[in-house]
Structure formats: C-alpha cells, structure tokens
Amino acid sequence: MQAAEVWSRHTELVIMWGCNATGAGIHQDVCYLFEAMERGARLIVVDPIVTAIASKADVHLRPRPSTDAALALGMINHIVSLGLEDRDFIDRYTYGYEELQAEARKWTLERTEQVTGVPAALVAQVAEDYATHRSMIECGYGHQRYTNGHQAQQAIAALAAVCGHLGQPGAHCNYMEVGAGYAGLLNSGKVQNPAGAQIKKSRLINISLFGQAMREAVDPPIKGVIKWRGTMITQHQDARRVIEAVKKLDFLVSIDQFPYDDTDYSDLVLPACTMYEQWGVHPSYRHQYLQLQVPVVDPQYESMPDIDFWAELGRRMGYGEYFPKDYTGLDWLKELLPPDFPFEQAMHPNGPIRLPERFCHPIPNWDGKYNTPTGKIELHATAYDERAKRFPGEWDPVARYVPSAESAEGDPELARRYPLLLISQHPGTRTHDQFLNLPYIKEIEGPPKAMLHPDDAAARGIQEGDRIRIYNDRAESFVLAHVTRKVLPATMELDSGNWIREGGNVNQLIHQRVAGPRDVGHGVMEEYDFQLDGHTTPFFNLLVEVEKA
Amino acid sequence: MSSVRRYSPQEIEELVAKEIPPTGVSLACRSLPTTTTWNNRTVTVDRVVKTSCSHNCYDTCGVLCYVKDGRLLKVEGDPDHPINRGRMCVKGYTYPQRLHSPDRIKYPLLRTGERGEGKFRRLSWDEAFDWLGERLTALRERWGSEALAEYIYSGNREFLAKQISGRFLSLFGASKTVGSF
Numbered sequence: 001m002q003a004a005e006v007w008s009r010h011t012e013l014v015i016m017w018g019c020n021a022t023g024a025g026i027h028q029d030v031c032y033l034f035e036a037m038e039r040g041a042r043l044i045v046v047d048p049i050v051t052a053i054a055s056k057a058d059v060h061l062r063p064r065p066s067t068d069a070a071l072a073l074g075m076i077n078h079i080v081s082l083g084l085e086d087r088d089f090i091d092r093y094t095y096g097y098e099e100l101q102a103e104a105r106k107w108t109l110e111r112t113e114q115v116t117g118v119p120a121a122l123v124a125q126v127a128e129d130y131a132t133h134r135s136m137i138e139c140g141y142g143h144q145r146y147t148n149g150h151q152a153q154q155a156i157a158a159l160a161a162v163c164g165h166l167g168q169p170g171a172h173c174n175y176m177e178v179g180a181g182y183a184g185l186l187n188s189g190k191v192q193n194p195a196g197a198q199i200k201k202s203r204l205i206n207i208s209l210f211g212q213a214m215r216e217a218v219d220p221p222i223k224g225v226i227k228w229r230g231t232m233i234t235q236h237q238d239a240r241r242v243i244e245a246v247k248k249l250d251f252l253v254s255i256d257q258f259p260y261d262d263t264d265y266s267d268l269v270l271p272a273c274t275m276y277e278q279w280g281v282h283p284s285y286r287h288q289y290l291q292l293q294v295p296v297v298d299p300q301y302e303s304m305p306d307i308d309f310w311a312e313l314g315r316r317m318g319y320g321e322y323f324p325k326d327y328t329g330l331d332w333l334k335e336l337l338p339p340d341f342p343f344e345q346a347m348h349p350n351g352p353i354r355l356p357e358r359f360c361h362p363i364p365n366w367d368g369k370y371n372t373p374t375g376k377i378e379l380h381a382t383a384y385d386e387r388a389k390r391f392p393g394e395w396d397p398v399a400r401y402v403p404s405a406e407s408a409e410g411d412p413e414l415a416r417r418y419p420l421l422l423i424s425q426h427p428g429t430r431t432h433d434q435f436l437n438l439p440y441i442k443e444i445e446g447p448p449k450a451m452l453h454p455d456d457a458a459a460r461g462i463q464e465g466d467r468i469r470i471y472n473d474r475a476e477s478f479v480l481a482h483v484t485r486k487v488l489p490a491t492m493e494l495d496s497g498n499w500i501r502e503g504g505n506v507n508q509l510i511h512q513r514v515a516g517p518r519d520v521g522h523g524v525m526e527e528y529d530f531q532l533d534g535h536t537t538p539f540f541n542l543l544v545e546v547e548k549a
Numbered sequence: 550m551s552s553v554r555r556y557s558p559q560e561i562e563e564l565v566a567k568e569i570p571p572t573g574v575s576l577a578c579r580s581l582p583t584t585t586t587w588n589n590r591t592v593t594v595d596r597v598v599k600t601s602c603s604h605n606c607y608d609t610c611g612v613l614c615y616v617k618d619g620r621l622l623k624v625e626g627d628p629d630h631p632i633n634r635g636r637m638c639v640k641g642y643t644y645p646q647r648l649h650s651p652d653r654i655k656y657p658l659l660r661t662g663e664r665g666e667g668k669f670r671r672l673s674w675d676e677a678f679d680w681l682g683e684r685l686t687a688l689r690e691r692w693g694s695e696a697l698a699e700y701i702y703s704g705n706r707e708f709l710a711k712q713i714s715g716r717f718l719s720l721f722g723a724s725k726t727v728g729s730f
Contacts, residue, residue, distance in 0.1 A: 005569065005631060027608045027633040086551035134553050164551050169564055171553065176607075186708055192715035199719045205698050207728040213698075220692040222724065224684060228714075230702030247664055251684050257653055264667040268680060269658040274648050275603050276614060276621060280707035286607030287632050289576070293707060296598040296614040297621050300648060301655035302674065306710035314717045316682050322716060329709065336712055342573050348599040350575035352611055352630055362569050366561045429639055431604045434704065437652065440643045514728075528727045535728045 001179065001286050002136070002172035003362035004032040010170025011036055012133040015044045015126075017156055018068065018142025022052035023428045028286060029053070029138060042133070044126050046071065047142060049423065049451075049493055050486040059126055062488060063116040065421050065540055066404040068143035072155035073401060074112025075127035076104040076162050084131035086164030093368055094161050096380025099398045107401075115401070115409075117488070131163045139175040145423075145540040146404035149515045154381070155399035161377045167365030179285035182530075185359045186283070191336050194322050208514040208537040209523025211236055214245035216522040228255035228272065228306065233262045234433045234499050237537060238474055239508035255309065258437055261500045271303040278305035279329020281336065288360045291352035292333065292343070307332060384517065387532050393518040406511060406541040408490065418472045418543035420456060423487075424496040424506045433497040448504030449482040451493040452546065457483040462548055469549040470494065472542075475508040478549055492544065510542050570631065577629045585615050587623055595619075599627060602641055605703035608632055610641060621645045685721070694722030701726060 007014075014036060021029030030053065037043055037056075045057040046068065054060045063071045079085055080101060090097050109120035116123075129135075137160055143152040153175060160166050160173035193199050205213045205222070210232065214222045225232075225246075236242045239261075246252055246265050254266040263269045277300065280293035299305060307329055314323040324331075334343070346353045369375070373382045381397045388395035394402070403409035407421055426432065427445070435441045450470060452462065462468055466481045470492070479494060487493050498504035514520060516534035556564070570576055581597040598614045611630025615623040624644050628635035657677035662668025672680070688696050699718055701711065718725065 003569065006565075009568065024606050025608050026638055027610065027636060031634070031636065084551070086553075089551065132552050164553070164555070168553075168556055169561065179607075186712075188708075188712050188715070191712035192719050194716060194720075197720055200722055202695055202719075202722055202725050204727045205724050207700070207702065207726050208730060210698075210700060210726070217724075220696040222698050223692050223696040224688045225698050225700050227700040229704040229706075229711075230700055231704065232700050235702075243665070250688060251681075253681060257647075258650070259652070259654060259667065263654070263658075265664050267660045267664075268672075268677060269654060269660075269669060270677060271654040271656055274644075275705050275707060276600065276644065276648055278710070280603055280705075280709050282601060282603035282609050282707045284607050284609035284632075287609070289609075289611075289631055291599065291601035291609075291611045291627070291630065293600045293603060294598060296600055297616055297619060297648070301653060302657070303653070303655075304674065306705075307713045310710065310713040310717045312678060313681065314720065316678050317685060317717075317721065319717070319720045322720060323713075332709055332713060336709060345573060345575040349581050350577050351599060352576055352601070352627075353574060354570050354572045354576065354631075356572045362565055363561055367558055431606065431640060431704075434604070435640050435643060435647065438643050438646050438650070440646055441639075444639065524724075525727075530727070530729075533728075537730045539730075 001174050001177050001360065002364060003288055004028040006362050007136045007170050007172065008032040008036040010134065011041050011136045012170065013042045013044065013129060013135040015046060015130065015135065015137045016053060017046045017137055017139045018144065019138055019140025020047065020051045020053065020142065020425055023426045025286060026428070042129065048488050048491060049425065059122065061118050061122060061126060063118050064488065065423055065491060066146040066148060066407050067116040067401070068152035069148060069155040069399060070107060070112055070115045070401040071118060071123065072152070072159045073104045073399065074107040074109060074116070074123050075130065076159050077107045078109060078124050078127040079131045079162060080104065082128065084128065085162045089164030090162065093370070093377055095374045095376040095378050096398060100158055100379040103398050103400050134168070134170045135163070135165050136170060137173040139173065141176060144515070144536050145538055147513065147515045147538045147541055148402045148404045149536055149538065150517055150534045151399055151402060158379050158399050161379060166377070167363065167368065169363060172364070176285060179283050179360060183359045185338065185355065186336055187338070188336070197322060204525040204528050206514065206520050206523040206525060206528070206535060208535050209512060209520065211238060211242040211245055211512055213523035214249070215241070217524050223250040225249060226253045227262060231262055231433050233265060234260060234505060235497070235507055237507055237510035237512040237539070239500060239505065240475055241512065255306070260433070264501065270309065271301060273299050273303045273305045277303065278307065279333060281333060283355065288355050288362055289352040290346055290355050292347045294348045305329070383532055387518070391518050395517050404541050405513065405538065406543050411543070414543055418545045420490055420492045420544050420546060422470070422492045422494060422506065422509065422542045422544045423540045424494055427495045430497050433499060436497060436499060448479045448495065448498045450479045451482045451484050451487045453487050453489045453491065454483050454485060455489050457481065460547060462546070467549040468546050470509065470544050470546050472509055472544045474511065477504055477506060477509060479504040492546065496539070509544060510539055513538060576631065579629055581613065585623055592617065592622065594622060603705055603707040604640065605706040610637060612637070612641065621648050695724045697721065697723040699723060699726050702730065
C-alpha cells in the first residue's frame with residue numbers, strides 16, 4: 001500500500017476504482033485526495049453509483065455493475081494500440097505480457113462500450129490520460145463484490161503494470177492489502193499455538209459459506225457456535241437459511257454489545273466490551289502508523305473484556321497453564337508483538353509510531369522486487385497454475401472478463417423475473433450493522449431508503465418516498481423509495497446493515513455463494529490460502545424486483 | 550513508450566527520508582490536553598487517554614478520549630496522528646453515546662423463549678461459564694471437538710483478543726473459521 005502522505009504529494013492523476021471514499025477511510029481517500037486535487041491532480045472515479053466522491057471527479061466512468069474487468073482490459077488495449085505502454089517496465093518486471101495482450105486485444109473500444117455501457121470516447125480519454133501521467137489507482141472493494149471480482153482486480157493491476165505505474169512515488173495500484181498485521185508484525189502463531197501444547201490440525205470453515213457449513217458439515221456436524229465481533233444473521237447472505245441452521249445447533253453463544261437479530265436467536269448472550277474498555281492492537285490495512293489501544297474507562301455494566309472471557313473459559317476447561325490468571329492485556333501484547341517493539345513509544349501518552357519498513361514500506365515495490373514465484377509481476381499468475389492442479393475452480397491465470405453470477409448477463413433467465421441488480425453501499429454513518437441503533441445516527445439517517453432510477457420507478461408507478469417491497473425468491477424487504485439518477489437504469493441501491501427486525505435488510509435477499517477462483521463446495525476445507533483462494537462474498541450479485549407496497 | 554519519468558531507487562530512499570517521519574519513535578508532539586469544550590462550556594477533565602479506533606476501517610484513527618467521573622465524555626481525533634490529523638468521522642464522535650447507552654447488553658442472559666423471540670433471564674457470569682462449560686464438554690463427548698466453531702469477523706477488527714480466542718480454540722480442537730467477506 002503506497003502511503004497516502006506520499007502519493008497525494010506526487011501524483012498527477014488518481015483513479016478511485018470501486019471506492020466509495022466518503023463511506024469509509026475518509027481521512028486518506030478524501031482528505032489526502034483533496035490535497036492532491038488542490039495541487040492540480042485530476043480525479044477519475046469508476047463507480048456505477050454517483051457517490052459523493054464521484055460528484056467531485058473530473059471524469060466519472062459508470063460501468064454496468066460487475067463489468068470492471070472489461071473496462072480495464074479495454075483501457076489496456078487502447079493504451080497498447082497507441083503505443084503508450086511502458087515497454088521497458090514490461091520487459092523488466094512482468095511475466096506473461098503476451099498472454100495478457102492476447103486477452104486485451106479482444107476488447108476494442110466498441111466492445112468495451114457495449115459490455116460496460118461506458119462511452120468509447122470516455123474510455124479512450126481516461127486510458128490516454130492515465131498512461132501519460134504519474135497516476136495512482138486507489139481500489140476499493142466495490143468491483144470485488146461479484147463472482148468475477150478477482151478477475152476485475154487482476155485486470156486493474158495489469159493496467160497499472162502495462163503503464164509502469166507501480167512502485168513509484170505517486171504511481172501505484174493500491175488495493176486492500178492485509179497490511180502489517182499479517183506481514184510478520186504480529187506473532188499470531190506463537191500465541192495461538194503455545195509451545196508445549198498438543199495441538200492437532202482442525203478442519204477449516206470458510207466464513208463466506210458459514211451458513212451452508214452449519215447446515216451441511218458432517219463428521220462432525222457443527223453443533224455449537226460462539227459468535228463474537230461479527231454478525232452472523234444480519235450480515236450474512238440468505239439470512240432465512242442461516243436462521244434455519246441456527247435452530248438446529250445445540251447452542252449459539254453471542255458476545256455482543258446490543259440486542260439485535262443475532263442475539264434474538266442465541267441461547268446465551270454475553271455482554272461485550274467496546275474497544276475503549278479493553279486492550280488492543282489494530283495495524284491498519286492501508287497505512288503504516290500504529291497506536292496501541294489501552295483501556296480508557298472501566299468495562300460498563302457487567303461487560304467483560306474479550307481477552308478475559310477467553311482466558312477464563314480456557315481456565316475453566318482445564319487449560320489453566322496456558323492462561324495465567326495475572327496476565328494483563330499488556331502482557332499478552334508483549335507475546336504478540338516483536339521482542340524489540342517500542343511499547344513506550346507506541347502507547348499512551350505517546351504514539352503513534354511509524355512501523356518498521358520491513359512490515360510496510362511507504363512505497364512498496366520501489367526496489368522492483370515482487371513477492372511472486374517468478375519474482376515478477378505475474379500477468380500470468382503461475383501460482384494459479386499450481387493451485388489448479390490441487391483444487392477445483394476457475395484458475396484462469398490471465399485477467400479476463402467473465403460475466404458474473406446472478407446478473408443480467410450471467411443469468412438472463414433469472415433476470416427476466418428479477419430485472420434489477422441491487423448494490424448495497426456502506427453508509428458513512430455505520431460500520432455495517434453497527435451504530436444503527438444510536439439516537440445520533442438514527443436522526444441523521446432517517447428511515448431506510450432504496451435508490452431507484454426514474455425510468456424503473458415510472459415503469460412500476462413508484463414515486464419518491466413511496467413505501468416499496470423489494471423481493472426475490474429468497475426474501476423481501478420493505479423500505480422507502482428514493483427515485484434518483486444516482487443509480488443506473490436496471491440497478492438499485494440499498495445500504496447494507498439494516499437489521500432484519502427493524503426492516504430494510506438487504507443481505508437476506510442475497511444468495512449464499514463465494515467469489516474468488518476456488519470452488520470450496522459447502523465451505524469445509526482442509527487447507528486454505530488467504531491470498532490465492534481469494535474468497536470474498538459476491539454481495540452485489542443480487543437480482544430483485546420491486547413494487548409499491 | 551512511457552512519458553513519465555521514473556525515480557531511481559536512491560531518489561526514492563531520499564524522498565522517504567525527507568517526507569516521512571522516522572520509524573519506531575513516538576510522533577506525539579503536543580502534550581495531552583486537560584480541558585475541553587462540552588456543550589459550549591469549558592470542562593476540566595480527569596484525564597485524556599490516547600488510543601485508536603479499530604472499527605474495521607483502514608484509517609484506524611488516532612483518538613483522544615476525554616474522561617470525567619469514570620465516563621467517556623467526548624472523543625476527538627489525535628492531532629499528532631499523521632492519517633486523521635485531529636479529525637474524526639461521525640461514527641467516532643458518537644462513541645460516548647454508544648459506550649454509555651442504556652440499551653447495552655448489561656449482564657449475561659440465558660434464553661427462556663423460543664429462538665428468535667428475544668426472551669431471556671439474567672445469569673451471573675459464574676452461571677454463564679458453568680452453562681457454557683457443560684455444553685462444551687457434552688459437545689466434545691457426543692460429536693468431537695470440531696463440532697464447535699467460532700464465528701468472528703471485523704466488528705472490532707482489533708487483533709489481540711483474536712489470538713487469545715485462537716489459543717483456546719486450538720487447545721480445544723475446534724473447527725477453524727477462515728476467509729474473508
């Protein structure tokens with residue numbers, strides 16, 4: 001991740017791709033971005049929706065949802081056709097360029113326009129401007145929320161590589177890297193698997209298919225779930241079937257701060273602390289600074305710090321030697337962080353510190369080194385070839401456009417019954433389903449609304465403010481209509497995170513499936529590679545119909 | 550051919566040294582305040598605690614928490630944090646209302662109604678641990694330890710407690726939840 005403090009000072013052009021910066025990460029992707037723009041940098045936004053950040057763009061490209069890979073390949077083809085690619089960079093630092101070019105060549109401007117809906121002239125203009133300026137791409141998750149999301153991300157990264165816009169101040173392709181937390185800063189293995197303990201390898205459950213795994217796992221079935229720091233019912237796809245699965249458990253324990261959908265279905269509900277009532281460490285996944293978290297106030301009511309809960313449960317289950325009673329959060333932190341970590345510098349009243357560059361360099365790949373099997377930027381992903389020998393899936397090693405599941409192009413039959421593709425944004429007033437219940441937030445948000453294009457509204461006799469029913473074979477949601485050109489025709493938007501019991505929940509409408517190349521069946525696995533199997537959840541592959549309620 | 554000049558590795562090293570603060574040392578340059586404004590009044594607080602926000606947002610803001618009479622009075626962005634530079638988002642500012650909300654789950658609760666009804670009775674923590682311990686033991690005897698799974702994600706994305714739960718689940722032999730949304 002190239003540091004915002006660096007790229008904002010040096011870039012000439014920024015593409016915000018699938019990144020609703022006004023919803024999350026505002027300090028980097030809005031404040032630093034605006035500073036870059038005040039210096040004269042141009043802003044291109046790629047997003048089907050007119051987000052607040054899109055409204056500030058010099059050019060706003062609005063591809064049909066899930067066609068981002070086609071857009072990137074069309075840009076690559078146009079750049080190469082004009083000879084604007086960086087030949088020297090390609091030769092020195094990439095692997096598989098010829099194969100990429102063979103794929104990109106299929107994407108003439110005309111075909112790109114046909115599939116993405118973005119006018120050919122705009123694709124050409126943005127491609128030329130991108131190639132000929134010191135350019136950044138800031139990727140969000142938007143284009144990744146489809147079954148072809150990994151291909152879109154691969155194509156976007158390939159665009160940067162073809163132009164040599166990597167590893168240079170103000171020129172890089174930032175995406176959601178996992179950050180220093182996984183790059184060796186945290187010694188998770190040592191804490192999770194203490195020396196001297198007999199630990200056997202357990203099977204793995206893919207969280208994107210947790211509902212299905214709860215229903216279908218055998219030998220043994222899943223019979224008990226302890227749920228904390230996450231929302232299983234409100235936020236999972238196809239909530240009705242998750243609820244069916246929960247009802248078959250022997251027990252569900254929820255550790256939560258507020259009563260909501262998940263606690264309603266729990267057998268035991270335990271009061272959780274907030275982040276200001278306990279110790280913690282959260283290395284960012286998009287910047288290089290760290291401030292350790294210290295308890296600010298005592299745990300409120302009878303809430304218990306999460307560490308204390310798990311340690312006490314461990315002692316009661318007979319693992320006392322691994323959970324010393326007098327251990328504080330700071331003692332545990334000292335086991336988790338490197339021996340030379342400067343605690344005093346990073347902790348109240350001091351801090352933050354910048355993390356050592358071996359965990360997160362402010363200009364990654366500055367030295368032309370790439371952590372891949374070939375040591376180069378793999379436009380042909382050789383690791384996928386290896387993976388394909390061992391696991392089923394769609395291990396296409398070169399970026400290409402494949403229509404996504406449950407979209408007009410990917411499932412025309414279903415689209416005849418449910419013609420509207422529904423995207424769910426993350427509103428800036430919430431973290432998914434959190435904060436929704438606070439009076440301040442309720443006052444700002446008002447009742448849940450869904451965005452609907454005027455043409456689609458008129459065809460259904462729906463007017464601004466009408467109560468509407470959004471439905472498909474899985475569920476229905478009732479909200480108010482916001483009729484607006486901020487969404488494209490045949491597209492709707494309903495924010496994620498509305499509680500089912502309060503109405504307007506979107507996730508219950510979504511089919512349970514994974515994105516990413518690997519086919520993991522019903523979600524029970526023996527082995528899993530975080531980077532290569534690449535699972536996310538295709539929350540935006542969702543077709544619905546709407547009517548006046 | 551590209552028309553964009555490339556920086557040499559040496560130029561990049563110089564640029565980082567010049568534009569980015571050093572690693573491993575505190576970037577705090579202001580002393581923590583002792584007063585703040587609150588509802589148009591100047592209030593002297595008991596203490597100000599410097600911490601950070603881990604609400605699954607990659608800004609992971611530096612935060613100053615104003616504490617008075619054991620309560621979180623107000624939060625502000627840490628002006629010395631290079632990312633948020635004294636600013637906060639609306640969610641961050643609501644935190645005193647969240648932390649002290651009367652609607653919080655206040656003590657352990659055991660279900661008494663049907664699943665989904667939301668009917669519970671109060672337990673002590675001791676009773677809650679006993680209840681859970683009995684069920685974990687029974688589950689392991691009847692089904693095997695992998696019949697237990699943890700559902701965790703990024704509600705509080707902080708990493709420390711996840712390692713402690715990980716230690717418990719490793720020792721118990723539970724199924725391991727992996728992957729991402």
